[in-house]
Amino acid sequence: xxxxxxxxxxxxxxxxxxxxxxxxxxxxxxxxxxxxxxxxxxxxxxxxxxxxxxxxxxxxxxxxxxxxxxxxxxxxxxxxxxxxxxxxxxxxxxxxxxxxxxxxxxxxxxxxxxxxxxxxxxxxxxxxxxxxxxxxxxxxxxxxxxxxxxxxxxxxxxxxxxxxxxxxxxxxxxxxxxxxxxxxxxxxxxxxxxxxxxxxxxxxxxxxxxxxxxxxxxxxxxxxxxxxxxxxxxxxxxxxxxxxxxxxxxxx
Amino acid sequence: xxxxxxxxxxxxxxxxxxxxxxxxxxxxxxxxxxxxxxxxxxxxxxxxxxxxxxxxxxxxxxxxxxxxxxxxxxxxxxxxxxxxxxxxxxxxxxxxxxxxxxxxxxxxxxxxxxxxxxxxxxxxxxxxxxxxxxxxxxxxxxxxxxxxxxxxxxxxxxxxxxxxxxxxxxxxxxxxxxxxxxxxxxxxxxxxxxxxxxxxxx
Numbered sequence: 001x002x003x004x005x006x007x008x009x010x011x012x013x014x015x016x017x018x019x020x021x022x023x024x025x026x027x028x029x030x031x032x033x034x035x036x037x038x039x040x041x042x043x044x045x046x047x048x049x050x051x052x053x054x055x056x057x058x059x060x061x062x063x064x065x066x067x068x069x070x071x072x073x074x075x076x077x078x079x080x081x082x083x084x085x086x087x088x089x090x091x092x093x094x095x096x097x098x099x100x101x102x103x104x105x106x107x108x109x110x111x112x113x114x115x116x117x118x119x120x121x122x123x124x125x126x127x128x129x130x131x132x133x134x135x136x137x138x139x140x141x142x143x144x145x146x147x148x149x150x151x152x153x154x155x156x157x158x159x160x161x162x163x164x165x166x167x168x169x170x171x172x173x174x175x176x177x178x179x180x181x182x183x184x185x186x187x188x189x190x191x192x193x194x195x196x197x198x199x200x201x202x203x204x205x206x207x208x209x210x211x212x213x214x215x216x217x218x219x220x221x222x223x224x225x226x227x228x229x230x231x232x233x234x235x236x237x238x239x240x241x242x243x244x245x246x247x248x249x250x251x252x
Numbered sequence: 253x254x255x256x257x258x259x260x261x262x263x264x265x266x267x268x269x270x271x272x273x274x275x276x277x278x279x280x281x282x283x284x285x286x287x288x289x290x291x292x293x294x295x296x297x298x299x300x301x302x303x304x305x306x307x308x309x310x311x312x313x314x315x316x317x318x319x320x321x322x323x324x325x326x327x328x329x330x331x332x333x334x335x336x337x338x339x340x341x342x343x344x345x346x347x348x349x350x351x352x353x354x355x356x357x358x359x360x361x362x363x364x365x366x367x368x369x370x371x372x373x374x375x376x377x378x379x380x381x382x383x384x385x386x387x388x389x390x391x392x393x394x395x396x397x398x399x400x401x402x403x404x405x406x407x408x409x410x411x412x413x414x415x416x417x418x419x420x421x422x423x424x425x426x427x428x429x430x431x432x433x434x435x436x437x438x439x440x441x442x443x444x445x446x447x448x449x450x451x452x453x454x
Contacts, residue, residue, distance in 0.1 A: 078339050166348065169334040210262035213333060214414050215348035217340045230423060237420025243259070 005030035008050070008094035009039060011058060013108045021105075025050040025094070036076060036083035036097065037062055040109075060109040067223060070158025074109045075100055080163040082223055083109075100163040116157050119179035123202045127192040139190035152185040152231065154224040161218035161228055173207035177218040180209055181231035187238070200235070200242040209235055265325045266418045268318040269411045276315055277408050281401075281445045287452035291381040294452075298379050319362070326355050347410055354407040361400030384453045394454055401446035409439035 007028045014021040027050045028042050044057040062072040065084045072083040075098040077091055088095065103111035120126075129135065141149070155178060162168045162176040183199045186192040203209045209232065218228040244250075286297040304310060330352040337349050368387055373379045388394050413435040416422040422431050 164336075164340055166333045166336050166345070169332075171334075172332045204259040206258045208259060210259040213329070213348055214344065214417055215340075215342075216344035217336070217342060220340065220342050227425070229428075230425060233417050233420065233423040233428070235420075236418055237423060239259070240263075240420045243263070 007034070007039060007088055009043070010094045010096045011109070012096075012098040013058065014099070014105050015107065017104060017106060024055065030088070034088045036086040036088065036095065037065060037072060039088060039095075040083065058109060059107040061111075068156055070156035073100055073158040073160055073163075074098065075163070080160040080221060082158065085223070100159055102163045102168055103159060111159070113157065113159050116159060116162070116176075116178055119175040120157075120182060122175065123179045123183050124195065124199050125179060125182040125186055127186060127189055128195060129191065141190050145188055149185055149188045152181050152188075152226055155181060155226055156224065158223065160221050160223055164217035164221040166215050166217065167211055167213045172211060174211035175207050177212070177228040177232060179203075180212075180235055181226055181228050184231040184235055196238075197242060197245070200239050201246070203235065204239050204243065209239055261325060263418065265322060265329070266415050268322050269408070270415050272314045273318055273322055274408050274412065277404060278442065281405075281442060281449065284449040285445050287381065287384070287449045294381045298381075302379055323359050327359070330355055351407060351410050351414070354403040357403040358400065358407050361396070361403065364396075365400065381453070388450065388453045394450065397450050398447055401450065402443050405439050405442040405446060409435040409442065412438065
């Protein structure tokens, strides 16, 4: 019976960044253990729609195929997630694929996620260690802190939290949860902490932490289980203190 | 403050919602509750509040200016959200949507209520038990007032929750969960105080 089993896909396609989206249906033969990526590859091998028309292969992004790079994020049956870990056996059919519209769509399921990388630059999500001479080893990090900081470092810039956030949209310049949690990560690092006020001031700018509306969709949606809302709340405390320092002045 | 106007605006919006507006809401509902003790009792309380020294300054700085800021900036906040409770029907996302919805309902209610009472008073009406029982003569207005009060108390109680997150008081999921329970108890308690006062006028 297995050879008769089919998988139905309804895919939202778009020919170029400015054209209107449209839906196309594909029916593929079922294979055990297939995921959304392998199904898309199957369509690429034989790009024929369910109605028999030949079409151009679907465009999508992928890279690591093990849910650590974040490239293959798309909206699968209404929820943003990675296509590589979306197993067909666990999905309700027809499987609906859409691009994450929070980002500019390039073509079909491929989106331009560069706003997140721009945000990382904006919030200075790095640790400056360059100097004109060897600065020696940095201070040690307490193990207790390292454990939760490691969880924050799992962020793969996939964009799912931005897609789920009601406040990240075209009428708002909110940068979203992803760069905010990275600020907490780099501020937690003993060397990174030396530049903590710079990062806090960056997220106190327009489109920064103040735009969070606490719907907490991000923490529910994050595929890596990063405690995004805990990060944002912790940064709320840090920015409160930073704002007092800025206003009243302090020793630094 | 140049460069971080939004941060300062949002923090001011959060602060004004609790101090003074939240405090005022509690005070107003509690004073109105005198109505449950009868006409005399309410009129005495209303006259005391209406006869406070420097009343116009108290009203301006404790109520009208903070209210105008909170309302205008709140409309901006409410309409920059793109609600998605259909796709993400999580508890906090519902509260997020309801906070914005009750904000708008409360604004409409408060504008109407101000017109019928404070502005009417400025135009010569007496603020007393009769004024309210005339307004609430109509079952539609009773429903409107009850919806308005429940919307206000929800917006205040859930706003207390987000106040605590905004200012960095509650960080851990556990702290935020406990605050949810506490603020919902406040919501129920204040709704009881407000609705029982309304029903006393009917």
